[in-house]
Amino acid sequence: MKKSDKPVGVFILGDLPPKDIAPVSRQIEKSGFDEIWIAEDCFMISGFASAAIALQATTTIKVGIGAVSNRVRHPAVAAMEAATLAGAFPGRFDSLGVAHGVPSWMKQIGLFPKSVLGALRESVTGIKRLVKGETVSEEGEYSSFENVKLTHAAPDVKVLTAVVGPKSVELSAQIADGMLISVLAGPKYVKAIRDQITQTRKASGLPEHFELVTYVLACVGDDRVAARNKVRDATAFYLQAMGPTMMTGVYGVNDTVEKLLAEDSADLANQIPDDWLDWIAIAGEPADAVKGIKELFAAGATSVVLCIVPSDELPQQVDLIGREVLPHI
Structure with missing residues (x-):
């Protein structure tokens, strides 16, 4: 079992059948990981319900939700949902991620702000005021109490x-306890975000500590070339979904991203330069x-969460990473 001063977790993707959440969570814990993170992608699996299943199925591992819209x-x-899980599993559920929500999904259900x-x-x-025990009375544009x-x-x-987005990062530095950094974010981006947030919080007189939970696409195997090829489809999916952002911009490749997306999105996976996989x-x-x-x-992540692809290799890769990677972190 690895020490958790550098916690490494596994991300449970929304395509995992609900009946598999419990056994997969048990395997992740048994393999020596420190954390399980569950996203709530619209119309896939519920973040709170899935976290409850994972917590009930395991005994010591931490479970976080990252993120709900x-x-x-x-x-x-x-x-209320977060406090219920925290009260039922003290010390094991203590992190709730909140996001804008994917614009297309929010528009589908009429909730785009x-x-x-x-x-x-x-x-x-x-949420922060309520979980701390405050009584809240105020009228907002989107939520009233x-x-x-x-x-x-x-x-x-x-x-x-x-x-x-840069404005959202700046706001997060002022109001949140941490950030969940998306896949496609390499070490250079993590460091840039860490530096920006540190500067913002110092200028605002806020405590220095700020969680940077870093998601990363992962495929590990004995055949290096095969493992790198297997991660290409997922990389292409997220590049198409996000387009050019600061995550790719810090590496000076946004023009290339735009060009690749404009040329032939159907073959994008094979067009991604091999050296990009070193940081993506x-x-x-x-x-x-x-x-x-x-x-x-080293760049500033407070925990690293592996988004293992392809999904059907999750059990084998969890076992392999637990045996041959975690003991060396």
């Missing part, structure tokens, strides 16, 4: 944001994975 649940309801920053601010600050107070407060719950993903043999994880920690 701030528009899908009223902050009072999200705070006029101000994404305003909606995020109301949600994060409301009249003498709302949780019966079961959970002051240890941290509220993190899952954001990418943790892909290759176990030694490559050890190196990649250590680089993310």
Whole structure:
């Protein structure tokens, strides 16, 4: 079992059948990982319900939700859900991630806000106040409260944001307890975000500590070339979904990203330059994975969460990484 001063986790993707959440969670814990993170992608699996299943199925591993849309649940309801899990599993559930929500999904259900920053601010600050035990009375543009107070407060719950845009990062530095950094973020981006947030919090007189939970696409195997090829489809999917961002911009490749997306998106996976995989993903043999994880920690990540692809290899890779990677972190 590895020490958790550099916690490494596994991300449970939304395509995992609900019946597999419990056995997969048990395997992740048995293999020596420190954390399980579960996203709530619309119309896939519920973040809170899935976290409850994972927590009940395991005994010591931490479970976090990263992330739920701030528009899908009223902050009072999200705070109640988080506090329930924290109270039922003290010390094991203490992190709730909150995001804007994928725009296309929010539009599908009529919840896309006029101000994404305003909606995020109301949600994060409301949840934080409520889990700490405050009584909240205020009228907001997206969420209002009249003498709302949780019966079961959970002051240890941290509220993190899952954001990418520079204005959202700046807001997060001021109001959140941490950030969930998306896949496609290499060490250079993690360091840039760490430096920006440190500067913002210092200027605002806020405590220096700020969680940077870093998601990373991962494929590990004995055949380095095969493992790197297997991560290409997922990389292409996220590049198409996000387009050029600061995550790729810090590496000076945004023009190339735009060109690749414009030329032939159907063959994007094969067009991604091989050297991009050195920072976009943790892909290759176990030694490559050890190196990649250590680089993310050195850049400022407080935990590294592996988004293992392809999904059907999750059991084998969890076992392999537990045996040949985690003991060396």
